[in-house]
Amino acid sequence: MIKPRTPPGVMELLPHDQIAFQRLLDTIRRNFERFGFLPVETPVMELSEVLLTKSGGETERQVYFVQSTGALNKTEGGSGEGMPELALRFDLTVPLARYVAEHEHELAFPFRRYQMQRVYRGERAQRGRFREFYQCDIDVIGKDALSIRFDAELPAVIHAVFSELNIGAFTIQLNNRKLMRGFFEALGIADGEQQALVLREVDKLDKRGEGHVRDTLVDEFGLADDVVARILEFVKVRSTSHADAIAKLDALGGGSEVLREGVQELREVLELVHALGVPESAYALNFSIARGLDYYTGTVYETTLNDYPQIGSICSGGRYENLASHYTKSKLPGVGISIGLTRLFWQLREAGLLDTAQSTVQVLVTQMDAAHLPHCLAVASELRHGGFNTEVVMEPSKLGKQFKYADRAGIRFVVVLGEDEIAKDTVTVKDLRREDQFEVARSELSKTLRVELAQAQALPQG
Amino acid sequence: MIKPRTPPGVMELLPHDQIAFQRLLDTIRRNFERFGFLPVETPVMELSEVLLTKSGGETERQVYFVQSTGALNKTEGGSGEGMPELALRFDLTVPLARYVAEHEHELAFPFRRYQMQRVYRGERAQRGRFREFYQCDIDVIGKDALSIRFDAELPAVIHAVFSELNIGAFTIQLNNRKLMRGFFEALGIADGEQQALVLREVDKLDKRGEGHVRDTLVDEFGLADDVVARILEFVKVRSTSHADAIAKLDALGGGSEVLREGVQELREVLELVHALGVPESAYALNFSIARGLDYYTGTVYETTLNDYPQIGSICSGGRYENLASHYTKSKLPGVGISIGLTRLFWQLREAGLLDTAQSTVQVLVTQMDAAHLPHCLAVASELRHGGFNTEVVMEPSKLGKQFKYADRAGIRFVVVLGEDEIAKDTVTVKDLRREDQFEVARSELSKTLRVELAQAQALPQG
Numbered sequence: 001m002i003k004p005r006t007p008p009g010v011m012e013l014l015p016h017d018q019i020a021f022q023r024l025l026d027t028i029r030r031n032f033e034r035f036g037f038l039p040v041e042t043p044v045m046e047l048s049e050v051l052l053t054k055s056g057g058e059t060e061r062q063v064y065f066v067q068s069t070g071a072l073n074k075t076e077g078g079s080g081e082g083m084p085e086l087a088l089r090f091d092l093t094v095p096l097a098r099y100v101a102e103h104e105h106e107l108a109f110p111f112r113r114y115q116m117q118r119v120y121r122g123e124r125a126q127r128g129r130f131r132e133f134y135q136c137d138i139d140v141i142g143k144d145a146l147s148i149r150f151d152a153e154l155p156a157v158i159h160a161v162f163s164e165l166n167i168g169a170f171t172i173q174l175n176n177r178k179l180m181r182g183f184f185e186a187l188g189i190a191d192g193e194q195q196a197l198v199l200r201e202v203d204k205l206d207k208r209g210e211g212h213v214r215d216t217l218v219d220e221f222g223l224a225d226d227v228v229a230r231i232l233e234f235v236k237v238r239s240t241s242h243a244d245a246i247a248k249l250d251a252l253g254g255g256s257e258v259l260r261e262g263v264q265e266l267r268e269v270l271e272l273v274h275a276l277g278v279p280e281s282a283y284a285l286n287f288s289i290a291r292g293l294d295y296y297t298g299t300v301y302e303t304t305l306n307d308y309p310q311i312g313s314i315c316s317g318g319r320y321e322n323l324a325s326h327y328t329k330s331k332l333p334g335v336g337i338s339i340g341l342t343r344l345f346w347q348l349r350e351a352g353l354l355d356t357a358q359s360t361v362q363v364l365v366t367q368m369d370a371a372h373l374p375h376c377l378a379v380a381s382e383l384r385h386g387g388f389n390t391e392v393v394m395e396p397s398k399l400g401k402q403f404k405y406a407d408r409a410g411i412r413f414v415v416v417l418g419e420d421e422i423a424k425d426t427v428t429v430k431d432l433r434r435e436d437q438f439e440v441a442r443s444e445l446s447k448t449l450r451v452e453l454a455q456a457q458a459l460p461q462g
Numbered sequence: 463m464i465k466p467r468t469p470p471g472v473m474e475l476l477p478h479d480q481i482a483f484q485r486l487l488d489t490i491r492r493n494f495e496r497f498g499f500l501p502v503e504t505p506v507m508e509l510s511e512v513l514l515t516k517s518g519g520e521t522e523r524q525v526y527f528v529q530s531t532g533a534l535n536k537t538e539g540g541s542g543e544g545m546p547e548l549a550l551r552f553d554l555t556v557p558l559a560r561y562v563a564e565h566e567h568e569l570a571f572p573f574r575r576y577q578m579q580r581v582y583r584g585e586r587a588q589r590g591r592f593r594e595f596y597q598c599d600i601d602v603i604g605k606d607a608l609s610i611r612f613d614a615e616l617p618a619v620i621h622a623v624f625s626e627l628n629i630g631a632f633t634i635q636l637n638n639r640k641l642m643r644g645f646f647e648a649l650g651i652a653d654g655e656q657q658a659l660v661l662r663e664v665d666k667l668d669k670r671g672e673g674h675v676r677d678t679l680v681d682e683f684g685l686a687d688d689v690v691a692r693i694l695e696f697v698k699v700r701s702t703s704h705a706d707a708i709a710k711l712d713a714l715g716g717g718s719e720v721l722r723e724g725v726q727e728l729r730e731v732l733e734l735v736h737a738l739g740v741p742e743s744a745y746a747l748n749f750s751i752a753r754g755l756d757y758y759t760g761t762v763y764e765t766t767l768n769d770y771p772q773i774g775s776i777c778s779g780g781r782y783e784n785l786a787s788h789y790t791k792s793k794l795p796g797v798g799i800s801i802g803l804t805r806l807f808w809q810l811r812e813a814g815l816l817d818t819a820q821s822t823v824q825v826l827v828t829q830m831d832a833a834h835l836p837h838c839l840a841v842a843s844e845l846r847h848g849g850f851n852t853e854v855v856m857e858p859s860k861l862g863k864q865f866k867y868a869d870r871a872g873i874r875f876v877v878v879l880g881e882d883e884i885a886k887d888t889v890t891v892k893d894l895r896r897e898d899q900f901e902v903a904r905s906e907l908s909k910t911l912r913v914e915l916a917q918a919q920a921l922p923q924g
Contacts, residue, residue: 001788001789001790001791002511002512002515002788002789003512003789004512004559004560004561004563004564004786004789004790005509005512005560005564006504006505006508006509006560006564007505007507007508007509007547007548010505010507011505012503012504012505012561013502013503014565014568014569015500015501015502015569015575018500018501018502018503019500019501021503022501033822033823033851034846034849034850034851034852035846035851035852035853036823036826036851036852036853036854038477038480038481038821038822038823039477039480039481039484039822040475040477040480041474041475041480041483042468042474043468043469043472043473043474043594044506044580044582044594045469045472045526045582045594046468046469047467047468047469049464050464050465050466050467053464060531061531061532062530062531063530063531064507064528064529064530064548065528065529065530065531066526066527066528066550067526067527067529067546068524068525068526068527068584069522069523069524069525069527069584070523070584084529085469086469086526088528097466098466098467098468099466099474101466102466102467102468103476106476107476107477108867108870108871110856110857112853113477118506120506120507122530122531122532132505132506132507147856147857149835149856149857150856153854153856156843160846271836272835272836272839275835275836275839275840276839276840276842276843277839277840277843324466326463326464327463327464327465327466328463328466329463359500360495360500360501361495361498361500364498373611373734373737374733374734374737375737377734377737377738377739378737378738378739380738381618381738381739384496384497384622387496388496389495389496389497389498390496390497390498391497391498391574392498392615394572394609394611394612394615395572395609395611405570408570409570
């Protein structure tokens, strides 16, 4: 007998949690499609040499390699050397780069794609970290060039997704790498590497306190007191409204060309985000947002839940110069965002922000007498044709037990078909949510339930 | 520069094909849920010792093993011995067994689950065979026992799925292993192994012809002429209607207990399939259907497209005695079916049975002048709130080019916003499918498009 268990570091859900998870996936996908993004799926396995174009990074150390039994035997025999031929994707960006480069001449540019699949990282197992997790990504890829205007669409998508997910107020925080670069260069910190180190230090403001960060920047980085003061002032900039954001950009003044370019880009993005109907309360400037410094080159985004800042960014991304330089000479600039859904689900569940009580099953047709089963099945069939997810009790048991089952399973409507109902061609419906009960002609059943559902949706939530 | 390419044996789709594939997945899922099945997803990686409970089989030779960089280095250093710790699932049945055994005390039985995920087999690469492919499975698992009635639900699910997929007429073929066993035992072929060999031979009827099969059964299997004649007559049995199916079962007469049990089960299944509203034309007895002889013990199913018999079974399954004997002492009988969707998609596309022309994007909002962009974005925002998947042209270009793009992309509605329209607060809509054009008040846009779509759906297809 072998103990049934999953490997460490994966998240496997019981059906009710899986339903809640699927609801998140569906909502995200619906909104990605609403904004005109097209679906792409890539194989979980890529050729190692294609996947691992740079070597030695943190990511590469976490890669899972794949070998068929045949390949494995060869390796054990000593004839196989070096890296296995196949590896599991560790993100959706490298597969996107490979996909776009491979299918470049079959795609229409700007190419708008979404991809929602699992990725794999051999991280150290710990609470809330996963070795297998869903990423939900959208990217717009241009050929040669891509207008800054596309950078404005992504906050609108983020807003649509998280509004509908209904997990509380959130803020989409925007910044621009050019603006940051211009600011730092003006302070004499021209080296990208050093900017990165300074920003990493500044990132510890919340944890270590301003005094500690200030001392480090002066003592270890050798920055002048007034430079450090200006940095700390800069990274604390947050806007409180659309007008305030524009005013804060204007306040940065002229400066270098790269600074002016960053300001101009951010201004255009903000104006178009506004035009797209994203409410002012949902977005803000945040000059401390940097993201991956070696990758993003313009707009950067992070999104946080206002009441759960400790969760960190729930959706991040930005603008990059060139997607696929390892695979093609074509210049493919892009802008994208990513939601790490497995971790987000885990965090939302921990915070009690998920409804995991409702089943996908909407109606249970009970069975009072085995002889009635054909009748029960016919009624179930009508309900299914009417669009209702319907389960039939197939094995006879006490009616009370059947009700208890529906209640525990989160099934809202229970249909009872006794001798009486069958004779009159009616059904009795018990609504477990509203705790009432009614009898209705069998031919009116689906219509009546649709009305009940519509009423429930029209009622205020909570 | 590295050549961007996928490993051999995987199916990667361009967006339009991916949309068609996603439509299949959605339709299958919707129907699985319609019948009250609950979603389950399991990790792609299982512990090797959990996944590979039997050894030496064909399946095991095709397993992909997974190793993190760390584990790989250990192996190369010589300290690692034997099988890697992790492996990719090769079907959804073993993970289901592990899942049910692991979560036995948290699940309600009969447990009705669906699972639609990719599985991995290191098969020899050849046209139409895949190393990574989707399986879409449903199973009902009982604790200790599971009524035969559940076997009747699955044909109803199959019927709902393939009717909605709209890929032509199909027949769900039913048989019962007990009935077969009884028949063979009566002929003196009592050994299960030998029954299997005979059936495998009989399976070659279409390819090799009756004469060849008859000779083999007489010469190589040493069966008497009259026994062979009865076998060949038996396996040719097909019913032509519900009444005919019942009559053909009755015609089998008394026979042994196991034969009578098989007949009784099949009769009950047929009666309930009928009660579930599955049309008679969609199901039939087929006494040649056997499936995996070491696994299935009662009802067995295969489904074929009437006009494309060469595609083979598009959905198969059956009843099994005990799901998870390797993991638990509990007896868990079940019944299930599986659709191998990647191969099916490939076959349907080859046969020209798939519509891959329609985009998920329903509306393209064009841009005539860069100054109009905020207006275009606002209209797009209204369309999205109205439930339409909408793309906006973000980079100005000639209007003709924008129309051509919509046409090629399979986007049905194109919205034009010129000076005129903006002044009057109207929009001009061009319907590329119906090839007409109309002007409508901006406030009426979503409502009007909804009506257009509803009309299109009400029209006969083709």
